[in-house]
Amino acid sequence: MSSAVSCARLVIGRDLRLAFRNRTQLLHPLLFFAIVTTLFPLALTPEPSQLRDVAPAVLWVGALLASLLAIEFLFREDAQDGTLEQYALSGRSLTWLLFAKTVSHWLLSGLPLALMSPIVAYGLAVSPAAMPGIAASVALGTIALSLLGAISAALTLGIRRGGALLSLLTLPLAVPLLIFGAQATARAIEGASLVAPMYFLAACAVLGLTLAPLAAAAAVRISLE
């Protein structure tokens, strides 16, 4: 239905416009990603061959924590200023509206992380040939991660100091993404075929696309009760 699409466009449009009025906030997760991945060579070794070995782990743990940082703010402001309440009472499907919100969140956090990951990987002595594979795997993995994070963010709404709890809820659920994502990156670095791990990541993303907005909508309704 076209009205559902225009609804989603409005939700995404609002989030993007708000984000660009607060550009510096968008940079925080990216800066975090850059700094964390800088710490590893300093703690470990500048030796390129060793850095290449740990690059998948560093990239993925860094990306995971950086997007976790962003997820904390996914619904927070909307909950405080009453926007979520209005969404829930708009007569539109809350599931659909939250799906649109998650899409805009990915555009603002997952996609930039994916675009930045080749730069970070270059710093970890990864050859440029591996870059497209790495960026693609981070992009795909962060889709699933944003969806998963939407559930946890909705569940922790209204909890004081919910940040640590948010990590406790999200990280165990994100274990499969970490495994498949890091594996995809490792294969990209080796020059091997990415098909298997990318296929699993895509499966996780599809599962998340179908179920996560439903769960997030249920959680938001509970938080409004």
Place this chain on the structure above:
Amino acid sequence: MDWTWFHRFGSPPHLYGLAGRLTPWFAWPSAFLIAAGLYGGLVLAPADYQQGDGFRVIYVHAPSAWLSLMAYTWMAVAAAIGLVWRMKAAHAAAASCAPLGAWFTVAALCTGMLWGKPMWGTYWVWDPRLTSELVLLFLYLGYMGLRSAIEDPQRADRASAVLAIVGVINVPIVRYSVEWWNSIHQAPSVMKFGKPSISWPMLTPLLIMFVGFTLLFVALLLVRLRGEILRRERHARWVAEVVAG
């Protein structure tokens, strides 16, 4: 279809009374079965040809691991029922499952480590089964953390129910991903748990233990369930009658 039985069954006073009456019927058989299974497993069953007597840890490890997964599944099912039908008693059951499941996850982890020591020469190896048990423990802790962080008891019930359902969908995926990860990184020198060659004298005590542990779990669940029902129904008239009597 007539659903009155369902609502009667779910009505807190009915369930409270039923749980009280049923508890001994689960508790005593479980004590008997666990004693019998333990005797069978530690004394009667022959030693494994590869692992000698070391395999006997399985008689406490496997039932604990089984309960850790079963408790999570039951918790999610109860949570879903509570969420869909707004049934307080189902939320009470879900709340009762969590600490029990978490404890049996701890038991499965620790016995797995003790079993691993003679096999691997170290307590901790990133074995897929141990790793997924560890993730399961984190899931339990997250669930209990969310529950205790929300002050309003009804919201806590409903929010944690959503988490339990998401978790139960995730558990098989975690399990699969961890096994896949392990199959890639497997070092040939690491010895895996040799599958004990299954023979009836070995298997029978194990099956008895499985049944005994399951009954034990139900008995513990029923006791906790009664407490959780009382906590949710404090203001109800029937509670006053039950407690005063």
Place this chain on the structure above:
Amino acid sequence: MSAHRLSGDSLHVFRGERHVLRGVSFVAEGGDYLEVTGSNGAGKTSLLRTIVGLVHAESGRVRWNGLDIHADAGAFHAQLAYLGHESPLKADLTPRENLHFAIGIRRRVGGDEIARALAETGANGFADRPVRTLSAGQRRRVALAGVVLAAVPLWVLDEPATHLDAEGHALVGRLVDRQRAEGGIVIAAVHAPLPVAGAGTRRIGLTLQ
């Protein structure tokens, strides 16, 4: 326009341990204004949130045109405008942008329509300033413009005149009366009575439990 009817029958609501609403009943039909009064903490907001369906009553039902509101919540919400005691506005957007996004989700709305509504609630003068620079009363006017723009039969307003000056109170009264004249229903929780026409006005007094 068919006459609308909203009713609640002996609603019981718990907030945590507190039994805030003990058997509240009401009926409102097209043209009615229902005023909910009571001291702080008496459950005014809880009642309004139960009526709009955010809070589920422990027992009792709210019915819209005879149908339980939870039976088809989407259809009910499409006919409802709710204003909480916070004005639901984004601080970094202007009033015009806020209304464009908020109302656009509900229905197609043009810029001239938004301008008219803003003029009507006296928010024209600051329609293009970021909301963060506005006073609480000015924000309230923008939020009221949103309620008008929703163009729905049922308004549920929590302290609609809060932060507003005397002229603002009169404005709220006028808006409510016009909504009623068009066959709509207005339910508002208030501290001071709104200046509205007397006929068709009813009060629900809540006492602190």
Place this chain on the structure above:
Amino acid sequence: MSDFLSMGGYASSVWPSVALTFGIIAWNIVAARRSFAAARAEARRRLAVEGSP
């Protein structure tokens, strides 16, 4: 008997496992009963304070 206790050299694995599992079971029995008793006591206390509803 000492053969049985030595578990063919695996005593340090088998016995702690058994002890730990039964320790956890015992603790769970105690904790479950305690949780029920606490809920009951709490309900009774409220009844004493508020009187019959």
